Amino acid sequence: MNVLFIEDDRMNRRVVKDMLDVAGATMEEAENAEEGLKALDSHNYDMLLVDLRMPGMDGITAIQHIRARGDAKAAVPIIVITADTAVDLRERCLAAGADEVLFKPVAMDALFDAMGRILARDDDGVIIG
Template sequence: MADSLALPDGLSVLLVEDDPTNRLVALSMLRHIGIEADAVVNGQLGVQAATSKSYDVVLMDIQMPVMDGIEALRAIRALLPPDECPRIVAVTAHAVSGTRERMLATGFDDFYNKPLSIAMLREALSPPPLAEPALMIRPRSGHDEDDLAASLRNDVRAHVRALLGEDDEEFVVDLVDSFVTSSEDAVVEATTAYQGADWGTLASAAHKLKGSASNVGLGALATSWDHVEVAVRDAGQAPQDVVEAAMAETKQAITLLQS
């Protein structure tokens, strides 16, 4: 992370943080990088603020009175159309192994552990780069395909180990089956939406696919769908190459995990 990371002009930020000291520190750091953020003290007020004013980014504490950050996230997602939803970043001081994966699976766009730094804030507020996604290289032979399938399953195993603190092959199988089922349906939804230029539905499908990929530890695939979701949110549509690459990667992952 670099302190020199450029931020978009006119960035509108909402801080949802109950601790007065943490709030003071975060607002001071935001001012240091040229952002006068709004701030509220619990999730309920965060929902009210995020649905009454357009924000680019919401920095959301997790453990708060009245309404916690996860409840607030779900409320905001439910109340706002996907193309009007801000980027919502989870921030907590209570992270343990697997917290990041659980937060992304819940629906947060990103996750950072306290205490925050200027560099972390810059990264949290910067839109993900729309670089060409690259989950996998197309296999050149059956042997390569077997290696790729084994590598993907090992990624899922590592994710399960991070979540549970131990290996659980039965859970790995269940998780893969759930990913395949949910992703097949969501890819159909995304394809139909893209072909009909239904950008709101595409963003919603991309969000589902991002969560599904995060749920099984396929971080690169989750990033590809995040690129689609962010493009729709920021530009009102998504570039053809970004959408088609995410779809191809997902179909390839489904095929390999079923092999």
């Protein structure tokens, strides 16, 4: 599995990379949303992990850009990983097109559970099996 993590904090990227290494996944990094969108233009990813609070474009806006693409990459699964605890945050992320929302500090089992739920869905969002 090839994952792109769009996150401005180097330590957060390192922690998640170590988690994904355990699962045998590869992770590429983008320090901000603009870099992440450029990486998505030139590479194929099985999943995106996106922080919300970054300099420049925020994560919700980045998700909206991804979902508005006119190609197959618009459907790439997206998990938000955030420290933001606003009351309506989960709903705003899902409305923007995120598939899952996790809160920092994210535990490895929570990340893997979220990834598994997404991967177990069919094209209509129904869990298979």
